[in-house]
Amino acid sequence: MERLAFYFDSRNCSGCKTCQVACKDKNDLAIGTLWRRVYEVSGGDWEQKGNAWVPHIYAYNISLSCNHCEDPICMKNCPSSAIQKREDGIVTIDQSICLGCKYCSWVCPYGAPQFNEEKGVMGKCDLCIDYVDQGKNPSCVDACPTRSLDFGEYTKLVEKYGEKEHIYPLPNPEITQPSLVINPHKDAEMAKKMNPEVVNMEEVKHA
Amino acid sequence: MHNGEWSLISFTLLSQLSVGLVLALGFMYFMHQSLFAGFTTGLSLRSPEFIILVLIVIATLLSLLHLGSPLHSYQSLNNLRGSWISREILMLSMFGFGMLLFMLSRYFDWSVGISQIFIIFSMLSGILLILAMTGIYMIPTVPSWDNFYTPVSFIGSVFLLGSIGMMVFMMLSGNVEMNHKFLSQIIIFMIIVVAVLIITGGFHQYHLSQIKFTGIEQTKFNQGLFLVIFIIRIILLFVIAVSLFYLNQIIFNHDRNFSMIQKLFILVSFLILLEEVIGRYLFYGSYFRVGV
Numbered sequence: 001m002e003r004l005a006f007y008f009d010s011r012n013c014s015g016c017k018t019c020q021v022a023c024k025d026k027n028d029l030a031i032g033t034l035w036r037r038v039y040e041v042s043g044g045d046w047e048q049k050g051n052a053w054v055p056h057i058y059a060y061n062i063s064l065s066c067n068h069c070e071d072p073i074c075m076k077n078c079p080s081s082a083i084q085k086r087e088d089g090i091v092t093i094d095q096s097i098c099l100g101c102k103y104c105s106w107v108c109p110y111g112a113p114q115f116n117e118e119k120g121v122m123g124k125c126d127l128c129i130d131y132v133d134q135g136k137n138p139s140c141v142d143a144c145p146t147r148s149l150d151f152g153e154y155t156k157l158v159e160k161y162g163e164k165e166h167i168y169p170l171p172n173p174e175i176t177q178p179s180l181v182i183n184p185h186k187d188a189e190m191a192k193k194m195n196p197e198v199v200n201m202e203e204v205k206h207a
Numbered sequence: 208m209h210n211g212e213w214s215l216i217s218f219t220l221l222s223q224l225s226v227g228l229v230l231a232l233g234f235m236y237f238m239h240q241s242l243f244a245g246f247t248t249g250l251s252l253r254s255p256e257f258i259i260l261v262l263i264v265i266a267t268l269l270s271l272l273h274l275g276s277p278l279h280s281y282q283s284l285n286n287l288r289g290s291w292i293s294r295e296i297l298m299l300s301m302f303g304f305g306m307l308l309f310m311l312s313r314y315f316d317w318s319v320g321i322s323q324i325f326i327i328f329s330m331l332s333g334i335l336l337i338l339a340m341t342g343i344y345m346i347p348t349v350p351s352w353d354n355f356y357t358p359v360s361f362i363g364s365v366f367l368l369g370s371i372g373m374m375v376f377m378m379l380s381g382n383v384e385m386n387h388k389f390l391s392q393i394i395i396f397m398i399i400v401v402a403v404l405i406i407t408g409g410f411h412q413y414h415l416s417q418i419k420f421t422g423i424e425q426t427k428f429n430q431g432l433f434l435v436i437f438i439i440r441i442i443l444l445f446v447i448a449v450s451l452f453y454l455n456q457i458i459f460n461h462d463r464n465f466s467m468i469q470k471l472f473i474l475v476s477f478l479i480l481l482e483e484v485i486g487r488y489l490f491y492g493s494y495f496r497v498g499v
Contacts, residue, residue, distance in 0.1 A: 079296070106346065108496075120276040198423045
């Protein structure tokens with residue numbers, strides 16, 4: 001069985017959010033709904049060493065959508081079986097039978113399924129399934145000006161970029177086995193020791 | 208609180224109340240037939256079966272309120288293999304159906320054996336309903352729910368609300384004065400349940416304060432509104448325990464006044480309902496998930 005996946009390079013991402021806008025545009029999403037979100041992680045402190053002040057600061061971005069997990073916790077728990085996985089690993093929501101109970105959004109550790117107020121059902125990234133079926137890339141991947149996003153078969157992405165540790169704010173990948181390969185930012189190690197936080201939550205929630 | 212959670216609070220509490228009532232009814236049906244004999248049956252607000260059925264219907268309607276597409280609700284049984292929600296809905300249906308059959312069997316005077324089968328069926332479905340409800344909330348990605356307190360608080364609600372219901376049923380049938388020993392046993396049982404809720408509630412609050420946050424939205428459990436509401440709930444539980452203890456004392460007085468006992472019991476019942484709503488509000492308020 002194929003396993004289509006995203007690659008994200010946190011070292012390269014400038015946080016311009018073009019991916020977010022491309023996704024919103026392609027899927028005609030309402031205000032407050034983002035199927036791809038860019039989280040800005042930044043913070044830190046200064047330390048006095050003699051007469052000098054040394055910065056211990058960190059700043060990086062994480063661009064995140066549905067990761068079409070190998071073991072999707074949303075699909076397992078969906079009461080109407082509206083969430084299904086295709087042969088190529090794409091996890092989709094059949095809105096014609098979705099109850100809109102929002103349970104998938106409770107359980108997903110990536111915040112992927114989001115409630116569509118207008119339709120009363122859940123929606124999420126489908127990897128631009130129509131583009132994929134035509135042999136094209138998802139819109140976010142092609143829109144990224146810094147080429148921080150890539151897309152393809154999981155094992156090939158791992159071969160190409162290597163398998164690296166998932167960084168804050170990503171959860172432990174063992175929970176759902178996300179189809180996501182990342183290149184962690186160098187600041188992530190320092191951030192981990194300094195109680196990091198996402199600083200653009202308002203924007204993420206309301207954009 | 209997110210929109211729609213009030214309907215979930217009402218649904219979980221009402222269905223746990225219904226299960227408690229059916230267990231209480233079953234207990235009286237099998238263990239205290241003499242008390243059961245005084246109950247009205249059929250479509251009367253003095254009939255326990257009818258009251259329970261009305262509660263189940265209200266709970267079911269309330270559960271539809273939090274759905275974005277209630278018209279798709281008939282699809283909710285599609286995933287019995289994997290989803291606790293599907294199992295919960297199946298159990299709720301079986302539970303209500305069992306109670307309906309029990310009511311019909313009593314109303315039309317069917318044989319006692321058939322009534323017994325229906326009430327046992329309803330009791331078992333009710334227990335499985337609580338099990339399914341617990342499964343819904345014990346989510347591995349929600350550390351504040353995925354612990355011992357979720358089943359304890361749900362079972363505690365079933366027992367406390369069921370005990371209140373049993374006393375109300377006795378009042379409705381005019382049986383309160385007949386059996387003060389049985390009344391006292393119910394009250395002692397309630398005191399034990401309240402004591403367990405106080406102790407486990409304290410442990411749970413400590414557990415919440417120790418959780419290492421891995422999510423982006425961090426709930427502050429040891430300060431602010433959450434802590435204030437938790438303290439109010441614990442104080443309420445203490446007041447309930449003391450009131451129940453006092454109630455138990457006056458039941459055994461020789462010059463006991465049953466009118467006063469009933470008034471005090473109604474007051475305690477109100478405090479328990481308030482405590483249960485606050486407890487469930489805290490439960491939903493403690494939600495946070497790992498990751499983003």
